[in-house]
Amino acid sequence: xxxxxxxxxxxxxxxxxxxxxxxxxxxxxxxxxxxxxxxxxxxxxxxxxxxxxxxxxxxxxxxxxxxxxxxxxxxxxxxxxxxxxxxxxxxxxxxxxxxxxxxxxxxxxxxxxxxxxxxxxxxxxxxxxxxxxxxxxxxxxxxxxxxxxxxxxxxxxxxxxxxxxxxxxxxxxxxxxxxxxxxxxxxxxxxxxxxxxxxxxxxxxxxxxxxxxxxxxxxxxxxxxxxxxxxxxxxxxxxxxxxxxxxxxxxxxxxxxxxxxxxxxxxxxxxxxxxxxxxxxxxxxxxxxxxxxxxxxxxxxxxxxxxxxxxxxxxxxxxxxxxxxxxxxxxxxxxxxxxxxxxxxxxxxxxxxxxxxxxxxxxxxxxxxxxxxxxxxxxxxxxx
Amino acid sequence: xxxxxxxxxxxxxxxxxxxxxxxxxxxxxxxxxxxxxxxxxxxxxxxxxxxxxxxxxxxxxxxxxxxxxxxxxxxxxxxxxxxxxxxxxxxxxxxxxxxxxxxxxxxxxxxxxxxxxxxxxxxxxxxxxxxxxxxxxxxxxxxxxxxxxxxxxxxxxxxxxxxxxxxxxxxxxxxxxxxxxxxxxxxxxxxxxxxxxxxxxxxxxxxxxxxxxxxxxxxx
Numbered sequence: 001x002x003x004x005x006x007x008x009x010x011x012x013x014x015x016x017x018x019x020x021x022x023x024x025x026x027x028x029x030x031x032x033x034x035x036x037x038x039x040x041x042x043x044x045x046x047x048x049x050x051x052x053x054x055x056x057x058x059x060x061x062x063x064x065x066x067x068x069x070x071x072x073x074x075x076x077x078x079x080x081x082x083x084x085x086x087x088x089x090x091x092x093x094x095x096x097x098x099x100x101x102x103x104x105x106x107x108x109x110x111x112x113x114x115x116x117x118x119x120x121x122x123x124x125x126x127x128x129x130x131x132x133x134x135x136x137x138x139x140x141x142x143x144x145x146x147x148x149x150x151x152x153x154x155x156x157x158x159x160x161x162x163x164x165x166x167x168x169x170x171x172x173x174x175x176x177x178x179x180x181x182x183x184x185x186x187x188x189x190x191x192x193x194x195x196x197x198x199x200x201x202x203x204x205x206x207x208x209x210x211x212x213x214x215x216x217x218x219x220x221x222x223x224x225x226x227x228x229x230x231x232x233x234x235x236x237x238x239x240x241x242x243x244x245x246x247x248x249x250x251x252x253x254x255x256x257x258x259x260x261x262x263x264x265x266x267x268x269x270x271x272x273x274x275x276x277x278x279x280x281x282x283x284x285x286x287x288x289x290x291x292x293x294x295x296x297x298x299x300x301x302x303x304x305x306x307x308x309x310x311x312x313x314x315x316x317x318x319x320x321x322x323x324x325x326x327x328x329x330x331x332x333x334x335x336x337x338x339x340x341x342x343x344x345x346x347x348x349x350x351x352x353x354x355x356x357x358x359x360x361x362x363x364x365x366x367x368x369x370x371x372x373x374x375x376x377x378x379x380x381x382x383x384x
Numbered sequence: 385x386x387x388x389x390x391x392x393x394x395x396x397x398x399x400x401x402x403x404x405x406x407x408x409x410x411x412x413x414x415x416x417x418x419x420x421x422x423x424x425x426x427x428x429x430x431x432x433x434x435x436x437x438x439x440x441x442x443x444x445x446x447x448x449x450x451x452x453x454x455x456x457x458x459x460x461x462x463x464x465x466x467x468x469x470x471x472x473x474x475x476x477x478x479x480x481x482x483x484x485x486x487x488x489x490x491x492x493x494x495x496x497x498x499x500x501x502x503x504x505x506x507x508x509x510x511x512x513x514x515x516x517x518x519x520x521x522x523x524x525x526x527x528x529x530x531x532x533x534x535x536x537x538x539x540x541x542x543x544x545x546x547x548x549x550x551x552x553x554x555x556x557x558x559x560x561x562x563x564x565x566x567x568x569x570x571x572x573x574x575x576x577x578x579x580x581x582x583x584x585x586x587x588x589x590x591x592x593x594x595x596x597x598x599x600x601x602x603x604x
Contacts, residue, residue: 004486004493011481296477299438300538301466301494303459378439381473382429 001313009317016318019282023322026275027357031330033268034349034356035341036261039193042345046194049154049184050097050129052246054087054220057096058212058228059242069207072236077122079235080212080228085220090128091202092121093209097129097187098249107173107198109161116157116196117187120209125199126152126182128215136168136180139201148177150201154185157196176200189253272360279364283315287372294372295380304373311369312362319361323354385546385577386412386435391444393430393600404430405441406600412579414545417572419588420581422597428581429550431597435579436469436548437461466494470539470576474551476531478523484510484534485519491542509537513567529560536567540576547571549580553587565590 009016060076062069073091080089094101095117105118125131126138134155143150148171158167158181167178176198186192202209216224229241287294294307302310330350334343393405404427412418412435420428433439434446437453446453448464456464470491478487488506497505510516513533523531532552539547549568553561565587572578580591588594596603 001493003499004489007486008479008481011483292477293479295438296471296473296479297490297494298462299436299465299471300491301462303462305458306462306494376439378430378433381433381438381477 001310002317005310005313005317009314009321013321016321019279019318020322020325022275022278023319023357023361024325026272026360027323027326027353028329029268029271030353030356031326031349033264034352035333035345036264038345038348038352039341040191040257040261043186043193044190046186046190047184048186048190049182050131052097052129052250054218055097055128055213055215055246056225057099057244057246057249058214058232059094059096059244060210060212060232060236061240061242062207062210062236063238063240065236065238069210070205073207073210074204076212076232076235079231080214083224083228085216085224086214087217088124088128088215090122090124090213091209092119092125092211092213094211095119095187096211096213096244096246098189098246098253099187099244102188107157107161107176109170109172112161114157114160114196116153116198117185119185119187119197119199120202120206121199122202125213128213131182131185134181134183135166136178139179139199141201141204143179144201144203146177149175150179151176152180152182152199153178154197155181155183156194157198160196172198189250189257191254191257276360276364279315279361280368283311283365283368284371287311287368291375291380291383294375295377295383298375298377299381307375308369308373311372312365315361315365316358319357323357326353385414385416385449386410386579387445387447387450388431388435388441389445389447391431391434391441391446393427393434393439394442404600405434408444408600408602410595410602412546412577414577415572415575416593417569417578417591418580418593418595419591420579420595420597421583421585421588424583426597427600428597432548432550432579432581435546436471437465462494466491466542468545470542470544470547472532472535472539472547472549472552474554476523476528476535476555478531478534478538480523482522483519484515484521484523484526487523487534488537488541490538495542505541506537509541510534512540513537527560528556529563532556532560532564533567536564536571540571545575545577547576547578549578551581551583553582553584561587 077089077091080086093103095103103118104115106113106115123138123140126133138152139150153167161172162170167181170178172178184194185197186194225243229243232241297307327350330346334346388408388410391405391408395402395404408431420431422428430439434441448468453461485503485506488509489502492502492505507516507519510519513536515530515533515537518526518530526534553564556564561584568578568580569590582588
C-alpha cells in the first residue's frame with residue numbers, strides 16, 4: 001500500500017508541488033526554532049557552577065577621584081567584611097555573574113590556543129559564590145610571589161587546553177600557572193554555553209577591579225542595602241555606588257535569551273497554524289473531489305478505516321517529499337559545522353522537527369479522513 | 385449464490401420518502417448471467433448496490449452463499465466485496481492518476497498481495513481483456529472501450545465468483561458494446577456469475593435471464 005500511495009502522490013506531483021513547498025518551508029522554520037531550543041535546553045541542563053542566592057554585587061566607580069584608589073578599595077572590602085549580616089566578600093571586575101559585561105582573552109598551552117572568559121578576582125571568590133574546587137586549590141594572596149601569576153581554570157578550559165591531562169602546575173601563555181580547577185562557570189546564567197574561563201588573582205595595588213560581591217545572610221533586606229550604600233558613600237566621597245542582586249540580574253539575563261526565543265516561537269506558531277489550516281482546507285477539498293474514488297475503493301474492498309488510513313498515508317507521503325528536500329538543507333548544518341555547534345544538536349533538532357511536521361499533518365488529516373471514512377459508497381458512486 | 389428476499393429500499397429526507405425498491409425476491413444461481421432492465425429511476429442500480437453489499441435494504445434479507453449479511457460489520461462486508469464480487473460501472477471509475485496496471489491492481493491492495501505477484505495478476509487480467517500493450521498508459525490516453533476493458537480487468541483480477549456490471553456498455557458505441565459483451569460472456573462461460581444492469585434490449589437478450597423492474601417493483 002505504501003508503494004501505491006507513493007505512486008499516487010508522485011503521479012500528481014504537479015498538483016502537490018505547492019503543498020510540498022509549504023511543508024518544506026515549515027520544516028525549515030521548525031528546524032531553526034528547534035535548533036535554538038535544543039541548544040538552550042542543552043545549556044540549561046549543564047550546571048551553573050556557582051550559587052547566586054543572597055549574593056549582591058556592589059559596583060563602585062571612583063569617577064574623578066584618582067588618589068589612593070587601590071587602598072580605598074581595600075578599606076571598603078574590610079568594612080564590608082565587618083558587617084555581621086555579611087558572610088563573605090569578594091572583589092572582582094565589572095564582569096561579575098549575570099552582568100552585561102564580558103571580558104575574554106586568548107590563552108595558549110604549547111600549540112593549543114583558545115579564547116577564554118577572563119575574570120580578575122580575589123581569594124574569597126570561590127567562597128562567596130560557593131564554587132567547588134575540583135582539583136588543586138583556589139589561589140591565595142601568597143601564591144602571587146612566584147614568577148607566574150596563579151590562575152584557576154574551569155573544566156572546559158582544562159579540556160580545551162590539556163585534553164585529558166592534569167592541568168595543575170602547567171604554565172599558560174608564559175605568564176599564568178594553574179593552581180586549581182573548578183567544574184563549570186556559566187557567568188551569564190543557565191542558558192549560557194559552558195565556555196572556557198580562567199580566574200586571575202587581583203593584585204594588591206589594583207585600582208580597576210572595583211566590584212564587590214557580598215554574600216549576605218538569608219533574610220537580609222533593603223534596609224541593610226541602604227546602610228551599606230550610605231556607609232560606602234561616606235568612606236569614598238564622590239564615588240558612585242550601585243547595588244545589584246544577582247537573583248535579579250539572573251532574571252534579566254534569562255529574559256535576554258528567552259524573549260527572542262518566545263517571539264520566534266510565536267511567529268513560527270502562527271506560520272504553522274496557517275500551514276495547518278491550509279492543509280486542512282486542501283484535504284477537505286481533495287476528499288470532496290475524490291468521492292467517486294472513495295466509493296470505488298470501498299466497492300473494491302476498502303473498509304471505512306482503510307479509506308481514513310489512505311488519506312492519512314497520502315499526507316504522510318506528501319510530508320515525506322517535503323521533508324526529504326528539507327533534510328537535504330538541514331543536513332548541511334552538521335556536515336559543514338555551521339555556527340560551530342555539535343552535530344548532535346542539529347540531529348536532535350531535525351528529529352524534533354520531523355516529528356512535529358508528521359504530527360501536524362496527521363492532525364490536519366484526521367478530521368477530513370474520518371469524514372471520508374463515513375462516505376457511503378453507493379451514494380459516492382452514484383454522484384460520479 | 386445471491387438470494388434477495390422481500391427487499392424494500394426507502395430513501396428518506398426530512399420532507400420526502402421515496403420507495404426505490406418494493407418487495408423484490410430474487411435468486412441468482414451460480415454461473416448465471418442475469419440482466420436487469422427497466423426505465424431510468426426504477427431502482428436497477430439500487431438493486432445492484434444491495435447485491436454488491438454497497439447499500440443496505442430498508443427491509444428484507446440479503447444472502448450470499450446462504451449467509452445472511454445483515455449482521456456483518458464494515459470489515460466483513462469489505463472483505464466479502466473484495467473476495468467475492470467484481471464491479472464494473474458505466475462511467476468506468478478509473479483513477480486518472482494511476483496507470484492502467486496500477487488501476488487493475490487496486491483490489492489486490494486490499495488483500496495485502498505483494499508487489500510482484502500483484503503486478504503479475506494485473507498483467508494477466510489485462511491480457512484477458514486484450515490490453516496487455518497498454519499497461520503503462522493512463523486512463524486519459526484510452527478510448528471509452530479500452531477504459532471499460534481496464535475496468536473489467538480490475539473486476540476480474542481477484543477471480544471473484546460474482547461480477548456486477550452497472551450499464552457496462554452504456555457509454556460505448558455498439559461495436560465497443562459488443563466487444564465488452566463478448567468479454568463478459570467469455571467470463572461467464574469460465575464460471576463467473578454475472579448480473580448486469582442494461583438499457584439495451586439486444587445486450588439483455590444475450591444473457592440467460594432477464595429481470596424487469598418498474599417503479600421499484602419486479603415485473604418480470
